[in-house]
Amino acid sequence: MLYRGPLSSCNYACPYCPFAKHTETAAEHAADARALARFSAWAETQPFSLSIFFTPWGEALVRPRYQAALTHLSHLPHIRQLAIQTNLSGSLRWLENAEKSKIGVWATYHPGEVARERFLTRCAELDTLGVRYSVGVVGKKGHFGDIETMRAALPGHVYLWINAFKVGDGYYSQADLTRLGAVDPLFEVNTRRYRVRGMPCNAGETVISVEGDGTARRCHFIERPIGNIYEQDVRDLLRPRPCTRSSCECHIGYVHLPALDAASVYGDGLLARLPDPTLWADAARLETYLARARNLRAN
Template structure:
């Protein structure tokens, strides 16, 4: 017996959520090693064994292939490794390859700039770097040499520091030496309470410091995460963001597509930039514009 949909009395056809025209993807593979030993970082001087490095390389290769093949949506990619990715050749190669894909709007990575940046000349201008200066781990001259090379080859980047009291003088020197067009951001140090005077000093360097200095009450708030932004780990598990563990599906079986939709945040607070930047009430997409993933102001 045939059923004609749309006739009076017929049951409505369930709608299938559509994939947004643009999707931001934050990718984090198994890599957790770093060549720096910053006292405020739990991954300082951590060394990944060769089997884990091979696993990370294979996982990244699979992800890059997925991006290349997924041409029905415009993609922006931010690599957020626990450790330092650019000292590994496969991250550099991935950024260059993805930057030349017509459907990739942006590709960026969080980095300490320990590695040389000449390879960025092979990347398209869609590639950018989110760099962090760590006083005590590298000289200012060496760090600035990387920045100046990026300026020479015309690649976009932001630079930031952790707002510890002992970093303020170095941050002032950094600001004075950078090109005026380069955004210098400051992350509030975890566990540090800022007096009004301290907050004012850091805000003089970064007008957006107030976004970082106090956690944002996020419970029940609308967020782009899970709707037009997702996080992905090495095995392809897709989550709304790095801070909500509930999976939405898997990147490689397509189950993520049906899971995208507007959702309120389920966490009480959000205190990390890669999380709260997606909270809709904060309006930070307007502040950063197309540079939202690489933390470059509009």
């Protein structure tokens, strides 16, 4: 389950993001806190196992309420996994009290917003705590050097992913693709807009996206709600459906396409974008995955 509450503020000012330096009123924070508390209470009482991925509009992990929610949920037996997208700027002390084996951190490094050494210090803290994490960077042309330097500085066991900067065809030259592919072997999968209309997708069957008021959607990308988790049994909302969008280009969407079989690469690390560590020594498995992605129809 992907949870995205009303929070829409961030302490960073990334030029490619609408939430940069957006601040919220006390009333807006209170509304986000109420929504989070309601969702946590709902998750706590469900009679089935559940994994939750927090995908906030902005930075949530600098807020003690999100740290406390993750900590609390991590100790519940039926909560399988928790993950959250973060710029890693907040304190990580809360993790000391969490069930760390269940938590995956989807960290994004934003060159220009944070010193490399500071970000790396945070990564080292996660390693010391024994928390699994991946590190991502937006693949803007001006970031290429930062990406390579970050890759060289991170421990070898940490996956560095690159999100393609999707501003239209032709942004990347073949040389760019080769250069970034040398850093992130899975980069090319993220460079495409897959033509998905009519294709089976697990979004809406094994994974759903939920807003602060309980509105449930198949995924973050299809506006039409499928129900409300506070008004009906969520299991009644789940069923196979073909995709109704013309394209899907975001990792947190297309990884749910059965035709891609992303689980063959990510295993139980799918939620926090953590490939199975054995993948890199298994060239055949990696190439099979890349070939599957190439064979999906792309715009």
